Amino acid sequence: MNAQAPFPALQDPRLNRPEPFTPPLGDGGFFQRDRSIHPPAHAPGYKSSVLRSPRQALLSLENSVSEISGPVFGHNDLGPLDNDLIRNYAKDGDPVGERIIVHGRVLDETGRGVPQTLVEFWQANSGGRYRHKKDTYLAPIDPNFGGCGRALTDDTGYYYFRTVKPGPYPWRNYVNSWRPAHIHFSVFGSGFAQRLITQMYFEGDPLIPVCPILTTIPDKDALDRLVAPLDLNASTPFDSLAYRFDIVLRGQRSTFFENRPEGN
């Protein structure tokens, strides 16, 4: 006796398909970088860029593991005073200058905080002089100020450090070019393709609109996002003013490794 197929519908070719549809797993690649908000490599108003800018088109590379991975840092890489520029080079007192706190979050384009990422910063002293043998500006070196530091973001992407407000200084671009007061920032993110160096400026600085480096940025809104507002609520009364500076790194398509808290 021939048994009837118990579930004849299984032979329906319409059902002969491999898997039900599920939303595609993200491949972990980063969102394509919007180059229109970044300064072009060749920006003749910033003269140093003329001989140092590639002229061939960049070769676009879909992200492989070489780009979505990157170095991992931890508190073991840092010393206890690394985020305190008022104390990390002090010899016989505090450095001269306006005491400030700089704080903010490192986010990605989806708005997620980037946890445990390394943020590094360096700057001139309050007179506008760097502790570098090539800097010969006549403003004096401050014996109590080094001018560099670093911090690791917390689980929400938050970072902070303490320093003195850097001074503006002249530089050789045009004969009377001055840099607005600024702090250099270096940020990692979770993958090497997120690597970013930028500069933070201070709200209200009249040198901002005439800076040949800042004005390499073609997008007015992108330029404004480099200007940190005074944040009185975060200041310490009778001690330090505060400025708030959030940094946004490229977003990442939902990752395929589920055990990463920022992955989904």
Add this chain to the structure above:
Amino acid sequence: MPQQLNYLKETASQTAGPYVHIGLIPAMAGFDIFEKNFSNVLVTPNTQGERIVLEGKVLDGSGTPLRDVLLEIWQANAAGRYNHPADRSAAALEQDFRGWGRGGSDFDSGLVTFETIKPGGIIDRTGRKCAPHINVWIVARGINIGLNTRLYFSDEEAANAVDPVLNLVEPAVRRKTLIATRSERGGKVVYSFTINLQGPEETVFFDV
């Protein structure tokens, strides 16, 4: 008006400026401020693999070496595994090999060096074998946004010939700008490279 996507926008890049050495590698610039320092030495006594020295210069459009440039490298270990959770390959991980280092140019000669190991080849996400390579990121005064490139190895001709990234480079004559040349000097294996920012030999840079 449709719904708004509300993505944030990336923070704009700015040049690292002329004093990037004191910011990111103060100890190498002769500036003693941090207890713990990052450096151009990636190897520890325990690191597996062939010890190599990477050595090269970055030249501007006049052929002059940049003496204020900073390079970072990011690489897999000798087994071909990156020390990062995004690398899910079966190759063995070495916890104490971070695979990352940074080096500044010599203030006089412009020479940049790294002490590392030759990485193994990796498998990309479509299962293709990639030739051993080191990822390089370059910042300096006059460079408005960090430049990404790669270094491949001159003695890996067969692997290089089928590498999916090298094969994207058109015209093919430009592929050689990504290849570091192997030699031996004083008992050490040295891979030499030149990164040309401009000119007929301009290095291939990637938009990653």
